[in-house]
Amino acid sequence: MxxxxxxxxxxxxxxxxxxxxxxxxxxxxxxxxxxxxxxxxxxxxxxxxxxxxxxxxxxxxxxxxxxxxxxxxxxxxxxxxxxxxxxxxxxxxxxxxxxxxxxxxxxxxxxxxxxxxxxxxxxxxxxxxxxxxxxxxxxxxxxxxxxxxxxxxxxxxxxxxxxxxxxxxxxxxxxxxxxxNPGGISEMPPSDFAPIPVPLWLHPYPPRSAGFSSQNNGSDRSGSKGETRQAEQRRRQAERVEKPEDQAFTMGVRHEADLFSFSEFSKLDRSTDEEDDLDQAENIANDSDNMAVTEDNSTVASKIKFDLDLPSAEEDDIPLSEGILYPEWDFKKQQMLKDHCNIIPMISRNAEPCPIPEHLQKTARRLRRQFESLSARPVWVSGQYEGDKLDLDAYLDFRGSVATGAGTGDPRLYYQKRPLVRDMACMLLADLSLSTDAWVNSHNQVIDVIRDSLHLFAESLHASGDQFAIHGFSSRRRQHVRFNCIKDFDETYNAQVRGRIADISPGFYTRMGAAIRHATELLGKQPAQKKLLMILTDGKPNDLDRYEGRHGVEDTRKAILEARNQGLIPFCITIDEAANQYLPYLFGRQGYTFIRKADQLPKRLPQLYMTLTGTLLGGS
Known part of the structure; x- marks a missing residue:
């Protein structure tokens, strides 16, 4: 009661x-x-x-x-x-x-x-x-x-x-x-209390993230005992502190006279086994004004788990070289960091030749028929001296020029139907990061959808006769950016390539800028007239170090601009529901597409390629 x-x-x-x-x-x-x-x-x-x-x-x-x-x-x-x-x-x-x-x-x-x-x-x-x-x-x-x-x-x-x-x-x-009357007051009169907040103005002393370093000698702890939970995504004030000694108890209160900078601080060693309830822990976090963060070697009942262990050398993919160094863009310094990232080309060790999966064979046959007709499909070419039909727009322009006396040269008034010349090279760069281990539905994970997409994509482009390559990438800090070769430009598409597609698995993180730079170099060497770089991803750029957040986004954007400057056409296909928040900045409004239902990606990917190349090559 x-x-x-x-x-x-x-x-x-x-x-x-x-x-x-x-x-x-x-x-x-x-x-x-x-x-x-x-x-x-x-x-x-x-x-x-x-x-x-x-x-x-x-x-x-x-x-x-x-x-x-x-x-x-x-x-x-x-x-x-x-x-x-x-x-x-x-x-x-x-x-x-x-x-x-x-x-x-x-x-x-x-x-x-x-x-x-x-x-x-x-x-x-x-x-x-x-x-x-x-x-x-x-x-x-x-x-x-x-x-x-x-x-x-x-x-x-x-x-x-x-x-x-x-x-x-x-x-x-x-x-x-x-x-x-904005501009009429230069100083705030003194008082023992801060003024009542003004919702029309910006925060006088906004929360700032403390310098939290992820340097932990390369060790990534994993293996929690209980369930995991994603906390509410809100910025919180925090500071880095040393771990208190066992049984230590110190409490203090810090006051500052600056406006809105009043804060409380309690340095208290709270044993982890007292807080097994996730809801209670989350409520404590929500009520805290300033969180103290420290490293501890002990395990807790509940935390977010990531499996980041690298496979043994005997089980890992085969490295094709010791690594290729690439720069990275530091947007704060507005300069390139020379030889900052190490790309390690790799090829599957355990891939075995195999046919296309049975559940894809019917779709693959249909796509092969569609793409085989691309090379033989004729297109109408305008601006010809003679041809199969009159170009009405060109004729009206010509008659207008004659009427005004602007010129009566030999006009190009006809369309001609010519075979389509597909001088095209395409590289598909697939994100194989840890996030692809997530489930799309009760039957398939994201990585399963990517495998199916690569199978159908390869079958389609092989039928079209276009030059194409398929690579995957993931990363674990800047020194270890894996670049998995699934099919290179000079390889013939065969059962061995299908085996590599079947063998792909989720990797680590998404250092996209370095992968795009390496893909740009490989694709740029091709002699084709049009060069399309398609990037398949399920999330935004991130890595264990400072690549998370703005740094990764800016570096990726810089790499995309570099690719465009070399004559490449970057295009992104994503299944990330939050893509509208960052992809327009990276690729432009017309440089990406969002697949709302991830399980539709295998069928949509070849159709997207057909549409893109039709536009690039002037098909109709």
Missing amino acids: EERVGQAWDRFITNIAYQGYPEAAVDLDEVKAPLGVFYRALGGDSALRITATTPTLHNARRSWLHRVAGTGSKVELAWYDETCLYLPQKLDVYPERELNRELYYWLAALAGTPATAEVHQGRNWIRDNQQRTLQTLKQFRGLQQRYQRLVTGLIQLRPVPETLKPMEAAQELAIQTALL
Whole structure:
């Protein structure tokens, strides 16, 4: 009975203390897609993805209701770093739903305006945000009415300065003046408390990821005792600490006077066997403002498990060389890191010649018939002196030129039907990383779908007569980027190649930039007129070291630009549902396609090749 009364009281006092408008709330997921287009259209960094921010302490004076309810100490504010634009998961600041929606767009504009990129340095919160506001409104005058509506509505919701204590009243008056007249306030008046948060401005001191090094002497621990779980993907503040001694107990509290930088720190050795409940551990993580991270050789009841052990030399694929060194792009330094990655060409050790799998034979026969007809299919070629039919557009242009006296030279007014010359070379580069071990449905894994796709792709291109090669790649840090040769350009497609396809298996990580550079070199040596580099993947670039995140994306984009500069045509096929967040930045809007149902990939891949080459070679 006491527990029920306590729960009822908690709900009651929490609802009374809450100052938002839940009935008018707008969720980030509702506006994420159009907001991303809006953000990038204004000049925002196209490599950044939009995601939810994390609540942070604001250290403003709380009302007595908030203190009784134990709420109101944290706030979700917008900010960004080199990988993401962080916005509140839900906005219910205003009683009108439309204003909450407009607030999302205003925050995206404030963070995305190119002219404001160097303004927000965290030195002077109120002055920085005023300068951002002024430059955003100056560059995009159409946002002025939206801004005025947001400011007018917000002023009505903020406290009247006369009702506050003198020091806090001076701060609130300065903020309201800065909102109504950006640029009119240069400094924040001093106070014992931080000011009430301003949802129209960016975070004064956004959470920053501490320098967490993955250097662990090459050892990757695995083998947890219990279940694994993916934690909620939100940025959290953390710092690297040394592992406390056994039985050690130290506790301290650190206070800082800077605005919004109040934090608590407890260095406490909590034994892992006390926290077997995953839900309890996750709740503790969600309630923590600053996480301390350390390395420990002991196992825990539950953690994410990765099988990263390299096979023995007797069982591993056969290396074809000691390695080929390639550079890597460092986007922070804006320079290439010379000889940074080691590509190791490899070939399957255990592959045995085999026929095409029985369940693919019917589809393979149909595809072979379709592709055999490509080389014999004629195409209409325009701009000929004589031909089989009149080019009406060319004729009308010619008659117009004659009427205006612009020229009466020998006109090219005809179409001719000619055999299609398929001077084409294609390399298919398949991602064989650990993520391909995931299940597509109850019967097949991603790697099974990739095997079937490669089988049908090879059968189709062999029938067409086009030059083609198939390679796979995975990586384990920059020193070990595996480049598996399945079929090279100078090899004949046969049962041995089919055996290599059947033998592929999930590898490690996805250092895509190095693999693309090596593929570019191999494909660039081919004498064909058109060179197509098709990349088949199920996720974004990543690796154990700093290749995770923005570094990997920027290096991959640089490698793709290098391939284009050499005359290659890169095109990506993906089954990653989050592909729209990063592939447009890597390949451009027309440079990739998303296969919604992964089990359809084997049938779709040859058709995609036919469509792409038809466009490239001028087929109709």
